Amino acid sequence: MMQPFLFVTDLDNTLIGDEKALEKLNATLQSYRDQYGTKIVYATGRSWFLYQQLFQEQPMLTPDALISSVGTELYFDLQQGEIDQDWVNLLSQNWERSKLVKLILDEFPELTPQSNSEQGEFKISFHLAEETAEQTITKLKQRLAETNLDVKLIYSSGQDLDIIPKQADKGLAVQFLQQKWNMNDSQTVVCGDSGNDIALFSTGTPYGILVGNAQPELRQWYQRYQTPYRYLAHENYAAGILEGLAYFQFINAFNLNSTENH
Numbered sequence: 001m002m003q004p005f006l007f008v009t010d011l012d013n014t015l016i017g018d019e020k021a022l023e024k025l026n027a028t029l030q031s032y033r034d035q036y037g038t039k040i041v042y043a044t045g046r047s048w049f050l051y052q053q054l055f056q057e058q059p060m061l062t063p064d065a066l067i068s069s070v071g072t073e074l075y076f077d078l079q080q081g082e083i084d085q086d087w088v089n090l091l092s093q094n095w096e097r098s099k100l101v102k103l104i105l106d107e108f109p110e111l112t113p114q115s116n117s118e119q120g121e122f123k124i125s126f127h128l129a130e131e132t133a134e135q136t137i138t139k140l141k142q143r144l145a146e147t148n149l150d151v152k153l154i155y156s157s158g159q160d161l162d163i164i165p166k167q168a169d170k171g172l173a174v175q176f177l178q179q180k181w182n183m184n185d186s187q188t189v190v191c192g193d194s195g196n197d198i199a200l201f202s203t204g205t206p207y208g209i210l211v212g213n214a215q216p217e218l219r220q221w222y223q224r225y226q227t228p229y230r231y232l233a234h235e236n237y238a239a240g241i242l243e244g245l246a247y248f249q250f251i252n253a254f255n256l257n258s259t260e261n262h
């Protein structure tokens with residue numbers, strides 16, 4: 001009898017990118033969810049609002065949980081769209097949002113706030129030009145330390161700076177779900193394509209699938225920290241995910257052009 005597993009995937013350019021392959025993956029995951037209680041989780045940088053947009057446009061399954069806004073929001077009820085209260089309580093510890101905003105607006109004019117839709121209770125997001133990023137982040141870290149504001153800074157795509165609570169990110173949200181559902185790393189597989197998925201791959205030791213179209217920064221990281229529990233797929237997007245799930249034997253490979261015996 002197959003064991004249930006916890007399936008976690010990034011959305012843009014990981015799950016999403018090849019509609020035909022996505023439909024095939026959906027059918028496989030749905031049948032494993034029905035038969036064995038497999039859990040399906042999306043982990044995205046998107047806000048709740050931008051996730052809803054994508055969900056309308058793409059043939060996506062309704063997940064068992066959604067981790068959104070770079071791991072600062074966690075939803076179980078996708079209809080109501082209410083953030084899980086246990087998660088809110090966890091992230092609220094030592095999080096002083098208004099103090100953070102004031103410090104930055106007063107002292108860091110080079111940080112310009114992103115639009116309101118990208119701001120969250122546990123995520124403060126700015127634009128920051130690549131040329132000045134290193135200098136600004138160093139100075140900001142120093143000021144945060146001096147004022148005892150213990151937070152996490154995530155700089156991505158050479159333009160976005162997110163300030164989030166220490167207890168938040170995609171990987172820590174997955175650990176929260178593992179505890180809730182009583183599943184361990186050997187029953188967990190995470191999928192991604194870019195540098196902002198590294199927290200997903202490197203928190204604990206879950207199985208990891210990098211889709212074939214993974215960005216250079218993630219490939220370099222993969223090469224540097226190679227381990228048998230991470231796999232760089234040949235196929236892109238959802239086809240790469242299917243390939244990886246079969247490689248790790250989370251699913252049977254008989255329908256994936258494989259002659260291997262499982």
Ligand SMILES: [Mg+2]
Pocket residue numbers: 010011012013014192193194
């Ligand atoms: Mg992505």
